[in-house]
Amino acid sequence: MSEETQHDGVDWVAVLEKAGRDYLARFPAGRTPLERVLLRRIEKRGGADQEMHAAPRQALQTVLDTLEQEGLFAVIGQLARERDILMKRGRSARMAVRKLADKGAPRDALSELDDADPELEFKAALNLARKRHIGPYRREEIDRGRALKEEGILARAGFGRDVIKRIMETSPDDLADI
Structure with missing residues (x-):
């Protein structure tokens, strides 16, 4: 686990990747709608403090890039x-x-x-x-x-x-x- 994508002991890449794959298995979606869904998940879990969202947002971009490279968006x-x-x-x-x-x-x-x-x-x-x-x-x-x-x-x-x-x-x- 990288220090950059961890916050409060949570591996954000793993959490967001699992959530993203689960969502795409149920709904065909593009990058933008999935990003909105995962951002809501980050905000629910992290609260309103914007400084606490830096690691999860970086992990979000990593996950979105990974899923896009695998061709999972809106086949x-x-x-x-x-x-x-x-x-x-x-x-x-x-x-x-x-x-x-x-x-x-x-x-x-x-x-x-x-x-x-x-x-x-x-x-x-x-x-x-x-x-x-x-x-x-x-x-x-x-x-x-x-x-x-x-x-x-x-x-x-x-x-x-x-x-x-x-x-x-x-x-x-x-x-x-x-």
């Missing part, structure tokens, strides 16, 4: 699974990728996620339509003004023209086949 496969989960909840692929970017996923990994399965995108739009009672799930007759509003809801959610058109053309009778 493309993990990001694709997270995107698909968000899409199953009714988000478009574009909005799901934006959400992952907000969480701190690396931009280069996100650029490879642009191509989503068109059928999964359609099912995401159907899920949103069901939640909002639009498209094939609407409860009353529709006029042109209401149709434009429904299309706007889907467009603001990030769905493309072809998906919106397909949703608007789907009838309630067709839902059994989907």
Whole structure:
């Protein structure tokens, strides 16, 4: 154990590395979100005294560099699974990728996620339509003004023209086949 990363008999590198690996095993995250999580852990354990945080912060940077070198941050496969989960909840692929970017996923990994399965995108739009009672799930007759509003809801959610058109053309009778 190095003197620089120890404080009050605690080997901060070991503590933070275990916590970081446990977190990454449960959640795909980038460097920035993991750093925030581990900083909260340091603050809980060390109190409000900033001078006492010097050793843990140095250990934190060491741990983050180690984990980054091992390639544990936001692997493309993990990001694709997270995107698909968000899409199953009714988000478009574009909005799901934006959400992952907000969480701190690396931009280069996100650029490879642009191509989503068109059928999964359609099912995401159907899920949103069901939640909002639009498209094939609407409860009353529709006029042109209401149709434009429904299309706007889907467009603001990030769905493309072809998906919106397909949703608007789907009838309630067709839902059994989907």
